[in-house]
Amino acid sequence: MAHIRILATGGTIASHSGRDGAASVGRAEDITASLSGRHSYSVQDITNANSFRLRLAEVRAVAEAVQAAVADEGVDGVVVTHGTDTMEETAFLLDLVHDSRKPVVFTGAQRPADSPMADGPANLEEAVTAAAASGLRGAGVLVSFAGQIRSARGIRKTHTVAANPFGGGVEVAHFVAGALHITAVPVRPAPLPLPGEDFDNVRVEIIVCALGTTPDLFSHAVHTGADAVVLAGTGVGNAGAGFAEAVQDAVRGGCPVILCSRVPAGPVVPAYGAGGGLDLVRAGAIPGGDLAPTQARMLAALLTSLPATQDEILQALTTGTSRNN
The missing domain is CATH 3.40.50.1170 (L-asparaginase, N-terminal domain)
Structure with a gap:
């Protein structure tokens, strides 16, 4: 028992x-x-x-x-x-x-x-x-x-x-x-530190991309003090016109951006230019692997509250695997 x-x-x-x-x-x-x-x-x-x-x-x-x-x-x-x-x-x-x-x-x-x-x-x-x-x-x-x-x-x-x-x-x-x-x-990867009191007030926003959406809400989140932003792109991790420039401005200003997909299953695979995933990553977005935007947000909240560097966030986003029993 x-x-x-x-x-x-x-x-x-x-x-x-x-x-x-x-x-x-x-x-x-x-x-x-x-x-x-x-x-x-x-x-x-x-x-x-x-x-x-x-x-x-x-x-x-x-x-x-x-x-x-x-x-x-x-x-x-x-x-x-x-x-x-x-x-x-x-x-x-x-x-x-x-x-x-x-x-x-x-x-x-x-x-x-x-x-x-x-x-x-x-x-x-x-x-x-x-x-x-x-x-x-x-x-x-x-x-x-x-x-x-x-x-x-x-x-x-x-x-x-x-x-x-x-x-x-x-x-x-x-x-x-x-x-x-x-x-x-x-x-499982090595455990991260427990969240401290700074975690309580971290602000990480999720911005969802759709056909014809503009980067206005994304930029508003950054300019009003978001500690990080999760960009839920279309398909394998894409966004429309103006998002690559907005991502670059955010990262240069110290606001990490994690690129996920709004699709329920499958990983982010930066493969497209013209504002797609390749351009977003080149602008500084961190690929979120196969994490859902909601889980990427929790990871970003924990890491930015520690705080963590851009490289540490990238390392923590390494996708876990499983072994057959």
Whole structure:
């Protein structure tokens, strides 16, 4: 029997339906009432909010709570309950700084706790099982949902209402008839430092490119004090007229620019001139590999708060891989 620390942050798994819509009102003790007892657990409330309302300060609090939990010799693994809207961001930030071999597993729910078809209890049971699994030691931070466990790096919410809303990343394991089957273990880069207080107030904006968009919003973000900008380009990482010049001005002024793609899957491949990815990189944009713009934003927020150099940001954007189990 393993001992698992469960850290609660709110979200749909802790929500109950009300006149004004679902609201996060449940405590950690409430959402753990259905656990089978195969493993022992302790619980801690970090915050209680729908994840679309979380700020960087709350994310830092979660990171600090996870670090304290894995440092406890009596804890074998950690589960974080979290809303699905921004789970990909918090889980990725924690994976960047996770320096223990103990598994950290995020989970949540798509239906409120008082729904007759509530999915939170089953998801929590599976997350606890994953956090207790010796075969997942060293796997870093994971996301467990509806019988599937994926790496935090690369994961995206790809559906608004599906039972399993997540895609991307690497499938690390899945459940068959209640049994955990491990299929891959992520190969992870060296951990980055935990965020400090400066992280709370970092400003990193995401600018999305579309047909005919101008660089006006991009330049506004830079000129009004953004610490970094993530440019979500079209296709393999392209942007329209004027963006290359705007990127060059931003980088020269000390504002790093990370080039991602608005496409749900696939890497940035600078291949086009005439303002495309080649020109953007030549102007100083850092290719974001296959990171989603939301995850690139979290990496940029952490690094610029440290602070980090342009070369250090480039090094940290090296895409992780996995080895087959």
